[in-house]
Amino acid sequence: MTQPADDRPTEPVTGAATPAPRSPTSGIEPHTPRRPLWICRTCAVDWPCLAARSLLAVDYVTDPAGLAVYLAAQLQQAYVDLAALNPDPGPDPAALQARFLAWARPRIAVTRARLDGQAEPPE
Ligand SMILES: [Zn+2]
Numbered sequence: 277m278t279q280p281a282d283d284r285p286t287e288p289v290t291g292a293a294t295p296a297p298r299s300p301t302s303g304i305e306p307h308t309p310r311r312p313l314w315i316c317r318t319c320a321v322d323w324p325c326l327a328a329r330s331l332l333a334v335d336y337v338t339d340p341a342g343l344a345v346y347l348a349a350q351l352q353q354a355y356v357d358l359a360a361l362n363p364d365p366g367p368d369p370a371a372l373q374a375r376f377l378a379w380a381r382p383r384i385a386v387t388r389a390r391l392d393g394q395a396e397p398p399e
Contacts, residue, residue, distance in 0.1 A: 307331060309350070312357035322375060324350075329379055333387040340384045344377065351376035 307328035310317045316325040324332065324347075336343035351372055358367040 304331060309354070311353075312361055314354045314357060324376070324379075329383055330387075333380070333383040334391075337384060337387050337391060340381065343380050343384065347376050347380055 305318050305327075307316050307318050307323070307325050309315070309323035314323050315321060316323045316328060319325040319327065332343060332346075336346070354376065355367055355369070355372060358372075
């Protein structure tokens with residue numbers, strides 16, 4: 277059995293959990309909604325913009341149900357805000373569903389495949 281090169285103490289074993297990992301997307305310019313217009317604060321296009329979708333897919337890659345719940349809550353608030361701004365005819369629910377929810381499941385699959393090193397998402 278070899279001895280360590282010096283006698284400095286090793287890192288204490290405290291049993292404490294390691295610090296919570298930072299979000300993989302922390303430090304990236306935020307692509308968050310500017311209410312009540314629901315446009316991206318950075319891109320100034322309808323939120324969630326392409327960057328927001330990519331960032332959310334990375335953040336929620338292991339929690340697609342959590343992403344769906346988050347997006348559904350955002351959709352509900354967007355509907356209220358947009359209906360207040362333009363009550364007649366009001367926002368198109370099908371368009372909001374496509375904008376807020378429809379992309380999430382396929383994007384999570386693509387993101388998961390990319391993070392796993394696969395070229396294509398699984399069937
Ligand atoms: Zn954006």
